[in-house]
Amino acid sequence: MKRFFIEPMKRLRSLLQLAFLCLIFTTCSKSEVASGDPDSGTPPVLPQNLYYPPLQAGGQWETTSMESLGWNAELATSLNTYLETEGTQAFIILKDGKIVMESYFGDFSESSLWYWASAGKTLTAFTVGIARAEGKLSLNDQTADYLGAGWTSTPHEKEQKIRIVDQLRMTTGLDENIFECTLPNCLQFKADSGSRWAYHNGPYTLLQNVVAAAVSEDFSLYFNRMLRNRIGMDGFWLAQGEGNNIYYSSARAMARFGLLVLSKGVWDSEVILKDAAYTADMVRTSQSLNKAYGYLWWLNGKDRYMAPGSQVVFSGPLIPSAPSDLIAGLGKNDQKLYVVPSQNLVVIRLGNDAGDALLGPSSFDNALWQRLSEMMGL
Numbered sequence: 001m002k003r004f005f006i007e008p009m010k011r012l013r014s015l016l017q018l019a020f021l022c023l024i025f026t027t028c029s030k031s032e033v034a035s036g037d038p039d040s041g042t043p044p045v046l047p048q049n050l051y052y053p054p055l056q057a058g059g060q061w062e063t064t065s066m067e068s069l070g071w072n073a074e075l076a077t078s079l080n081t082y083l084e085t086e087g088t089q090a091f092i093i094l095k096d097g098k099i100v101m102e103s104y105f106g107d108f109s110e111s112s113l114w115y116w117a118s119a120g121k122t123l124t125a126f127t128v129g130i131a132r133a134e135g136k137l138s139l140n141d142q143t144a145d146y147l148g149a150g151w152t153s154t155p156h157e158k159e160q161k162i163r164i165v166d167q168l169r170m171t172t173g174l175d176e177n178i179f180e181c182t183l184p185n186c187l188q189f190k191a192d193s194g195s196r197w198a199y200h201n202g203p204y205t206l207l208q209n210v211v212a213a214a215v216s217e218d219f220s221l222y223f224n225r226m227l228r229n230r231i232g233m234d235g236f237w238l239a240q241g242e243g244n245n246i247y248y249s250s251a252r253a254m255a256r257f258g259l260l261v262l263s264k265g266v267w268d269s270e271v272i273l274k275d276a277a278y279t280a281d282m283v284r285t286s287q288s289l290n291k292a293y294g295y296l297w298w299l300n301g302k303d304r305y306m307a308p309g310s311q312v313v314f315s316g317p318l319i320p321s322a323p324s325d326l327i328a329g330l331g332k333n334d335q336k337l338y339v340v341p342s343q344n345l346v347v348i349r350l351g352n353d354a355g356d357a358l359l360g361p362s363s364f365d366n367a368l369w370q371r372l373s374e375m376m377g378l
Helices: 015-026 075-085 117-133 164-169 201-215 219-226 251-262 276-281 363-376
Strands: 002-004 088-095 098-104 236-240 244-249 327-331 335-340 345-351
Touching: 075 088, 075 098, 075 363, 088 251, 098 251, 117 164, 117 201, 117 219, 117 244, 117 251, 117 276, 117 327, 117 335, 164 201, 201 219, 201 244, 219 236, 244 251, 251 335, 251 345, 335 363
Parallel strands: none
Antiparallel strands: 002 098, 088 098, 088 345, 236 244, 327 335, 335 345
8 A cells, every 4th residue: 555645734833832842841951961962951942843643543644745845756656666675564754744655565554563673772762761851760870770789790890880871872881792681691791881882682671671660660561651652652562582672563653753753752732751951862972982873773974883793883974865864763674763853754664674684774774765865855
């Protein structure tokens, strides 16, 4: 099923509402910021004229046409052909919150569920921010404060140096060669925390245990109550393998979350993440080792980057053909959540491996954005 929308519709946000939201963000606490950027405490500028789909099931999501945006609609057909050839199941483009393109392939439909893989790390990062905004935890807290001493097999003095922010940055110093296991005997010392960047699922997954301990509530229940239900998402967390926790949802649920991030943690008039500093830091360079990594978010437009499974530092931006301010949740087998603030864009792709069989960034990113940039005139 392929949809290209031709009905241009506009919705203006009131100046009073905008002023109210700006006031909220400028008065948020800027304390305990753990960013590598000097302007980390600057309040975010809220996007204007964003549309938010209804929360209730079955509500109509407004659309807009490529023609009204000045895009080359003739390229949509070849884009869909490419997506289908590359194993895509679902693909959505939002502009200003409205659906411009929504395509499903094979037996997949609007109600079908699919796994986010590591793109779901962005959900955990956001939930950590909510817990921090509630005063339940601090990023500089030792992880052992929540998981207990001996949560790793590292020497006690090394374990005590690992903080929540290290789990968000992928700088725990634990050996990533035992990739998904979360048991203490799997979490072995490799380097001092903060001194080495390595993509590692085990310590990441345990962030959910940290949040659960901090809020005294099951992580899934807290996530559903504080994030999922408040923006009309569907989906659920499912434990797999050696402790890995994977999120499954519809494509539109992923698009809703992308819209929330585009809107700096605000859904319509409700502030979901009441921590301006964390909201900004989450999608900024979080350390000097891998400039293309924030708090579990991938960042485009940096002069160098590192990739999962490697200690090589690559020159140039992560996705050369994409806008430089693009941020992304990138998962195994090419699960993609792209947010482009400068263009008020959200693009999502769910499906099978497009060829590289990589955990996060892949050549598909650049190939897809070459086509999108041409179609959008970027």
